[in-house]
Amino acid sequence: MKTKDQTLTVSIDRFDGTSHYQTTHDVPTRDNQTVLDVVTWIQQHDDPTLSYRFACRVGMCGSCAMNINGEPKWSCRTHVSKVVDAGSALRISPLRNMPILRDLSVDMTPFFDKWTQAVGYFVPTQTKDDPLPAIKSDDRDRAKANQSIECINCGICYSACDVVAANDAYLGPAALNRAWTLVNDERDGGAKERLEAVSSDAGCHNCHSQHGCSTYCPNLLAPATSIAGLKRQTLLNLLPWGSHDD
Amino acid sequence: MIDARLYLLQRLTAIAMLPLIATHLILMIVAINGGLTAEEILGRTQGSVGWALFYGSFVIFAAIHGAIGFRTIAYEWLIPNIRICSVASFGLLIVLIGLGLRAVYAVIVL
Numbered sequence: 378m379k380t381k382d383q384t385l386t387v388s389i390d391r392f393d394g395t396s397h398y399q400t401t402h403d404v405p406t407r408d409n410q411t412v413l414d415v416v417t418w419i420q421q422h423d424d425p426t427l428s429y430r431f432a433c434r435v436g437m438c439g440s441c442a443m444n445i446n447g448e449p450k451w452s453c454r455t456h457v458s459k460v461v462d463a464g465s466a467l468r469i470s471p472l473r474n475m476p477i478l479r480d481l482s483v484d485m486t487p488f489f490d491k492w493t494q495a496v497g498y499f500v501p502t503q504t505k506d507d508p509l510p511a512i513k514s515d516d517r518d519r520a521k522a523n524q525s526i527e528c529i530n531c532g533i534c535y536s537a538c539d540v541v542a543a544n545d546a547y548l549g550p551a552a553l554n555r556a557w558t559l560v561n562d563e564r565d566g567g568a569k570e571r572l573e574a575v576s577s578d579a580g581c582h583n584c585h586s587q588h589g590c591s592t593y594c595p596n597l598l599a600p601a602t603s604i605a606g607l608k609r610q611t612l613l614n615l616l617p618w619g620s621h622d623d
Numbered sequence: 624m625i626d627a628r629l630y631l632l633q634r635l636t637a638i639a640m641l642p643l644i645a646t647h648l649i650l651m652i653v654a655i656n657g658g659l660t661a662e663e664i665l666g667r668t669q670g671s672v673g674w675a676l677f678y679g680s681f682v683i684f685a686a687i688h689g690a691i692g693f694r695t696i697a698y699e700w701l702i703p704n705i706r707i708c709s710v711a712s713f714g715l716l717i718v719l720i721g722l723g724l725r726a727v728y729a730v731i732v733l
């Protein structure tokens with residue numbers, strides 16, 4: 378990681394609204410330095426026009442994702458020492474599959490619109506006056522939902538997905554993962570509408586099951602497995618003899 | 624660009640083809656022992672209703688399965704317009720069924 382003069386060469390793919398170009402920066406190395414530290418150093422000491430996003434710096438908000446040496450990662454929890462070998466450079470570019478606004482900031486509107494299209498929102502069945510339903514810890518559906526609930530909406534899986542790259546309309550791993558948690562949430566009443574939405578020609582059946590999403594999800598979720606669950610459930614619903622995923 | 628129905632149809636045709644593929648392969652391996660001649664093949668197939676149904680259905684399942692796959696690949700790799708891909712894959716379906724059934728006709732009837 379460290380060169381002789383203790384600096385790291387960093388190249389960044391830039392976009393100023395009209396043209397794409399690349400800038401290179403020499404950044405002093407530090408112990409336990411994260412990629413977000415590097416980007417912040419560049420903005421504060423070398424090029425104040427560099428645009429990027431972050432908020433929490435501890436892996437909770439999901440806003441700092443970028444492509445780091447070609448792989449989508451959360452920059453605040455990616456240590457430079459883990460991604461750069463001795464003497465080699467660091468290359469940073471924006472996430473794929475979303476329009477670039479400026480430098481490392483992408484427009485996540487299509488990503489979030491697809492959550493809505495996939496009915497990735499809770500549809501309540503009760504009012505605040507009803508008693509809270511007791512959900513047992515060994516409930517099977519709840520166990521399935523639990524596996525996929527810790528999504529921080531970072532867009533890393535969406536950037537990793539080659540089907541999103543090939544097919545603009547595809548709802549993508551994050552929205553489908555969210556749909557699967559809700560299908561398994563017994564308090565939710567939107568399953569029919571949601572299963573229809575994910576059965577459309579933009580839906581879960583487009584997934585090639587190559588697990589790019591699951592490989593890169595920083596929270597170790599497995600959207601590809603959730604999508605397999607959706608495929609199973611939607612197909613069973615289409616078959617005359619089956620209507621349940623059990 | 625594939626919805627649940629086409630996806631299901633593609634899987635069902637795959638399942639339907641499994642025993643047909645297995646029979647076809649085993650038959651080929653067994654039949655080829657001791658040499659292979661046109662008379663031997665035609666002796667087996669000509670006038671056989673069983674082989675006509677076997678290979679006729681094989682052709683139709685394979686054509687449907689392949690055309691659906693072609694539609695997806697064409698959309699993702701070649702032409703990002705699903706209407707054009709649907710028309711092209713429907714054309715492919717007709718061509719595959721036509722060529723396949725013509726071959727079946729040739730070994731069963733001619």
Ligand code: SF4
Nearest residue numbers: 538584585588589590
């Ligand atoms: S497994 Fe499916 S959703 Fe995940 S990256 Fe691959 S195609 Fe995309």
Ligand code: SF4
Nearest residue numbers: 528529531532534594
């Ligand atoms: S599923 Fe994982 S990679 Fe995808 S948006 Fe959620 S946290 Fe990020």
Ligand code: FES
Nearest residue numbers: 434436439441453
């Ligand atoms: S800054 Fe919040 S997840 Fe990285």
